[in-house]
Amino acid sequence: MRKRVCLISPKPPMLERARRLGLDAVGVFTPQEIRKLPVDAAQDVLSVVLPYHDQPRLLIETLRALHERAPFAAVVTVQEEGVLAAARLNDALGLGGVSFETVALLTDKWRMRRHLAERGAGAVQAAIGSTREDIAAFGARVGYPLIAKPVAGSASVGIQRIAGPSQVETAYATLKNLGIDRFLIEEYLDGPEISVDALSFGGRHVVVAIAAKTTGTNHVEFGHVIPAPLDGDLEEAVCDAVAEFLDAVGLRDGLSHTELKLTPAGPRVIEGHNRRGGDRINTMTEAVYGIDLEESGLGWAVGDLAEFPERPKADGAAAVIFFEAKPGRLVRVENVDEVRNHPAVREFHVNFAAGDVIPAVRWSLDRAGYLVVTAGTSEEARGLAASLADRLTFVTEPAGDGEDLAQHRDLVAELDQAARVTG
The missing domain is CATH 3.30.470.20 (ATP-grasp fold, B domain)
Known part of the structure; x- marks a missing residue:
């Protein structure tokens, strides 16, 4: 009998990976997502269509009814917009996986910063703000430059680097124009930026790919290279920092994507996610290491993947x-x-x-x-x-x-999931 998996907001490639693994897939889509899905992408998939972001109870009730008739082996997503829903379902159905508590920490960056500070795990000075005075006060206390950004955003939306007091007003106006009324203020971490994609096996974290990144206009990412050109000692320090971070937030199983700065004081975590990285990192990882992160994460979640014995070697x-x-x-x-x-x-x-x-x-x-x-x-x-x-x-x-800002205001509202952590 084929194992059954629930996929939250799956794109066609994820559905194809489930087929390759011989899984019986149930897809959960919002009405907007199902309209964009190619006609033949989910023809053999039971599709559940509901506005799950805004109705978590309905999501759980609906999927619990399906689970009672034909149990799921796991609930999986590789989309940022689906991680909270997947965690809620895994908790509610008793399926293990990454807990809602952990995903809440990864989603709400202010919650994450406070949690790490309490544990002394690579703490970064941060504060929550809603006014220009909040930014100025943080700058006076911590120093410039500093960063102001959405509390729970992604895709580089709304990030403001503020070099000094004279830029506070402009940065605050930009945040307000984008509809960002509550924002995170952080000390600026100086140094090259990297990202780390790993797979965790019951608390044993195996780093698969380390990517060096290039940023450009408005701090948007414009390039990545794998493997990042790091010497052995620095690479080991990066792996240790990622393991410490994942342990601190309680991520024990599955995919993770952690972003770090290589500061003069050592690697420091910017943020993390319980999914694979975007920006074609999966394509590059498969090309260099022969590992499909999405398929590996799915395979581990349903119990069909053996643990990686060690870090893969680049080719x-x-x-x-x-x-x-x-x-x-x-x-x-x-x-x-x-x-x-x-x-x-x-x-x-x-x-x-x-x-x-x-x-x-x-x-x-x-x-x-x-x-x-x-x-x-x-x-x-x-x-x-x-x-x-x-x-x-x-x-x-x-x-x-x-320039029409309406689209970007909508995107900020869609990507900033802090309110959904407690919804």
Whole structure:
């Protein structure tokens, strides 16, 4: 008899992975998600459609009824918007997995900062704020630069780096314009930024991939390279910092994605998630290590994956670079075939079609597209990706005066899940 798994907000690739593993999948979708799903993506999947973000009790009641008829082996998601729902269901149905308490810590960054400070686990000075005076007071106490950002956001939305007192007013106005009335204020951590994707097996944390990242406009991520070029001692310190963090928040099983800064005082955690990383990190990890993070996480959750005995060894390197285009109506993209057909290109995608309006970059989905390449070393992969991206030309024309913030306000509200932690 096939094992049954409940997938929260699964995209078509996740549904395909469940099929490859021989699982009987039940998909939980919001009405908006099911409308966007390709017609044939879930034809063999029992789909439950409900606004689960706003009705957690209905979600639990509905899935409990299905579980009583044909039990689930696990509830799984790799989407940030689904992690709270998956944790609620795992707790309510007694399925183990990552608890709601742990996911609440990872989702609400203020809660996470206080929790880590109580345990002395890589504490970062932080405060909650809602006024310009809160920002100024924190800056006077801790010093500049500092960071102000949503309490529970993702995809680089709304992050403000404030270099000094003269920038407080502008940063506060930007936060208010984006509908961010309550924000986290943190000391600025100086140093290169990396991310770590790991898989945990009953409290034993195995780091799979460490990615070095490049940020650009509005602190949005514009590139990653795997493996990050770290020396042995620093790599060991990073693995230790991640293990300490995961232990502190109580994450014992499954996927995790932890973001850190390599400061002069050592690796410091920015934030963490109980899912795999985005930005094509799964594609690069599979290319370099032969490990599909999504499939591995799903396999472990349902009991079909053996523990990794040790960290995997890299075979080559991979890099992703994201395109930034001049805002305006897209006329054409030049040199697409030359770039897409390069033998080292593993993935290539342009996010906009001719006639679409390309916005200014405020968050990750404003980027104009991406390419993923493989090479022998991290330096070669990063250089090749940048060189190929430079060959593309996005030709745009003016699309009207001003910028519409309504879409970004909606995105901030959607991504900031702090209210759902107690909902």
